[in-house]
Amino acid sequence: MWDGADYWLVRLLFQRALALLYLIAFLVAANQFRPLAGEDGLLPISRYVEHTSVSERPSLFHLVPSDRAIGLAAWAGVGLSLIALVAGPYWLPDPYATPASMALWAMLWLLYLSFVNAGQTFYGYGWESMLLETGFLAVFLGAGSVAPPFVVLVLLQWVLFRNMFGAGLIKLRGDDCWRDLSAMEYHYETQPIPNPVSWFAHHRSKRFHRLETLGNHVVELAVPFLYFAPQPLSALAGVATIGFQGWLMVTGNFAWLNALTIVLAIATFSDGTLMAILPVSAPATVATPLYLEVLAVLVTVLVLALSIRPAVNMLSESQVMNTAFDPLHLVNTYGAFGSITRERYEIVIEGTADEEPTDGTEWRAYEFKGKPTDPTRRPPQVAPYHLRLDWQLWFAAMAPSPYRSPWFPRLLAKLLEGDEATLDLLATVPFDDPPEYVRATRYHYRYTTPVEREETGRWWEREPVGTYVRPTSLKDLRGDGSRRGRRRL
Incomplete structure (x- = not known):
């Protein structure tokens, strides 16, 4: 020995x-x-x-x-x-x-x-x-x-x-x-x-x-x-x-x-x-x-x-x-990063208090603790703490459909319910009362250049690349009129 x-x-x-x-x-x-x-x-x-x-x-x-x-x-x-x-x-x-x-x-x-x-x-x-x-x-x-x-x-x-x-x-x-x-x-x-x-x-x-x-x-x-x-x-x-x-x-x-x-x-x-x-x-x-x-x-x-x-x-x-x-x-x-993504995509979830969304509806974004939703927000230091929901949102953004992530529609339902435990996982919630509708948009993000950051103060530039989830109510997600709910997602 x-x-x-x-x-x-x-x-x-x-x-x-x-x-x-x-x-x-x-x-x-x-x-x-x-x-x-x-x-x-x-x-x-x-x-x-x-x-x-x-x-x-x-x-x-x-x-x-x-x-x-x-x-x-x-x-x-x-x-x-x-x-x-x-x-x-x-x-x-x-x-x-x-x-x-x-x-x-x-x-x-x-x-x-x-x-x-x-x-x-x-x-x-x-x-x-x-x-x-x-x-x-x-x-x-x-x-x-x-x-x-x-x-x-x-x-x-x-x-x-x-x-x-x-x-x-x-x-x-x-x-x-x-x-x-x-x-x-x-x-x-x-x-x-x-x-x-x-x-x-x-x-x-x-x-x-x-x-x-x-x-x-x-x-x-x-x-x-x-x-x-x-x-x-x-x-x-x-x-x-x-x-x-x-x-x-x-x-x-x-x-x-x-x-x-x-x-x-x-x-x-x-x-x-x-x-x-x-x-x-x-x-x-x-x-x-x-x-x-x-x-x-x-x-x-x-x-x-x-x-x-x-x-x-x-x-x-x-x-x-x-x-x-x-x-x-x-x-x-073990093994990490066997493949590297060349482009960054993010899912931005927004809600509205309007009883029925229109072209003039004001949508307000939910901010997650580790995600670069707001382009002006400095990226945070969180490790070695682990933000598990934020990590899964990164994976979810790689796929064009929410059905690849079975937890995602349930997340939207929790936001519409104003579930306190779920909201505690977020950085900021833009509503005092639960919204009537939520939607999710897929964005392409890229770092600003040094010149752009000096001029705008932004860390990121972004542009929408598609709808991830159309405006959806709690009724839709709970399956009342399930065909309508599935079509809207």
Whole structure:
């Protein structure tokens, strides 16, 4: 068994950073899960219960599909995350620290698994599976003064490797713009939720964009092999990964994808390298308990067995990205932005208080927290927090029909009802009382040029490209005269 005595600081830093991400994830669940996938959500939890078995997508909410259970689970996750963030198990004497740590991280994993498996479309992102896979391995790291099992740190490096190398492979296979090095000329403008720096990054020179695209390939395709090298090469690979992910965090909003990758990169360091760059020191450690070593070996065997399908997929010409191969999300395949959209489309939802729309009707727009509806509004910084509805609106805008997104007509109905939980997901609501009609228009958006922005103060220019949903009332959406309702959509 490898000696983990040189990784006490690495474990402590990793656990506290992971706890912070769990905290954010559970806060997102507490604030958003019920209006999105709760009892009366845009995709009601009954839909998950009726169409999915416990064995296919296990979740506590399959047994208790109620908003009360969802709220209790979310806030319990927040509380447990805070305990992990302050390193609660380390306060206990050694005989109890590791069992307490294992129980704490196991509860966090089980609670979050319940949200991911019941969250349907709104939880269908690669960083959900990666948080679960990472959180599962955290169960077996131990706590207190005992040394962590070194093999579990190697398994964390294996997660990091599949995340980075899988992303690199799918880019080379997926889109010509990655091969001709033009991808970053489009990325900053068309990414799901741009941030304040995205506009400035977009307006760098073509040469800059080609160099950063080439750098992307180096960091994702070559650097990952050094994660498993001896120190200091492993740490240098970690530094390169952290720098790369840091740049993505500065220039975009990708929930906790980049932050979690940085947390995983902590496993590429040793205590010696951390003490060389940080004003910290590691205490004396005691040997890893035999039961924890045995569990670490068993987990390693399990992970190796479950890694076969993800590894085959990663190396396949028909590689699929961001897929879980088991219902517990223990070993997954990753990959981001295999294709790059060249044009940006947005859905703008508007309402009116008029009892019957006319050519002279005044329409007022709903503003979402992360979407560039108002061209004069500065793009927000929201990551590592995750705006789940805003992300799905980005996907919905790629399709010319709302029927590709079954939650979208229900969103319109919620706006017409003035549903408070749904309205809380928005930035601004232009009505004191619910509107009589809503409509949705599809727009093409592009960044203003530096000259245009200096003259107008706008971040975006836009033009309508088609009707997404015609003026629609609550009566239409509820199916009173269903033919009329379907025709109007």
